[in-house]
Amino acid sequence: MPATRTNLDRTPEAAQPSLPLVEDAQRVAPHDARRLSKLFFERLSVLEEGTAEYQYARNTLIEMNLSLVRYVARRFRSRGQEMEDVVQVGTIGLIKAIDRFDVWMENEFTTFSIPYITGEIKRFFRDTTWSVHVPRRLQELRADLARAREELEGRGIAEPSVADLASHLELREDEVIEGLVACNGYDADSLDRPIEAGGGKRQAGLVADLIGNEDPALALAEDLQALKPHLAQLDERERTLIQLRFGAEMTQSEIGVELGMSQMHVSRLLSRAYATLREALLAEA
CATH class of the missing domain: 1.10.10.10 (Winged helix-like DNA-binding domain superfamily/Winged helix DNA-binding domain)
Structure with a gap:
């Protein structure tokens, strides 16, 4: 079966004098990918950003190391998301790792990149599963409450009370209440839901109309302010x-x-x- 080129912008002709031509980088075996990645990273560190050879080296590194993304993504198969979506998100983490990796620090790229890939996928699940951000402690408590409710219902308690749940989980009732309130952040109402006025007789707009826009410069200002003392x-x-x-x-x-x-x-x-x-x-x- 002939090797095929991928749809990434490579222009390998410009790169051939100093880098080997990899016809189908995604088919490179893992042990070969590790060896070639070191060569490509060394060359990438001295290339001018934006040149054809720089783009070829960077894009080839991405494709050669996609197996790392698939390896990490398989850990999240039970989460109910399409694996293609998880791989795409993990690829963002891979790209960040490639852009930040320093080959001269003598670290293994595999060791360096997996935390970036895993972090990006975990962030994806965190941001897409919960409608609002809640502390991890409460996210875990929600799962514990769901299991406790199932177990108590299996024992014949149709509607477990706060006291029942607290006793079963060996928690205080106020902790259970906090967890139940946090569960409300798991699902969200539509922003296109109409707002009724005048006793429900007429529509006064949409929920989305009540939400202000975030100024993108605000986040930049915060980042610069946070960096200022460390730059000094x-x-x-x-x-x-x-x-x-x-x-x-x-x-x-x-x-x-x-x-x-x-x-x-x-x-x-x-x-x-x-x-x-x-x-x-x-x-x-």
Whole structure:
């Protein structure tokens, strides 16, 4: 059976001088994918973003490592979602891992990427299963309450009371009540439901009309405010690199020319600065 190309934008002709041509990256065996991924990551770290060879290297890395996404997605088969949707969501995590992986840190990409893929899939289930965000403790309590209700009904208690549930789960009644209230966040009413006025005689609009729009600049302002004290902890060279990369929107190659460094050295310094900022932000979460 002849190898077939995928629909990702590759332009391998431009990449052939320095990278091997992978005709069908999704069919590469896992052990070959690990070996080739290291080669492609090393080349990707020195390529100019936006070039044909950069796109070829990045897209090939995505396709060669889709088996990791399928491996993680299989863990969620019992969740009731279409596996194709779960794989698509996991692929977002894979892409994030590829964009953030530093081959010079000597980490295995498999070890590095699986938490990103798993996290993206878990976030998908969290955001699509619950209508509103509730603490994980209450999400778990909801499952415990559902099981307790089934067990009590199996014992002949048709409508278990709060006291029955509390006794069965060895919880306080106020904890059970809190869990029952949290269950209301599992399902949502339609935003297109009409609002009735005048005793139900006429329609006064839709529920969606009552919801304001979120200003996207607000989240950006919050992120910048959160980063500000941590940026101050970086050394002067790291702050300069961050300012040139995101303030002046210069490429790594342009920064290298500006500061008299190789693009590879710029990439390493930026990766180290990103890791420092990420760790500082996660420590606050």
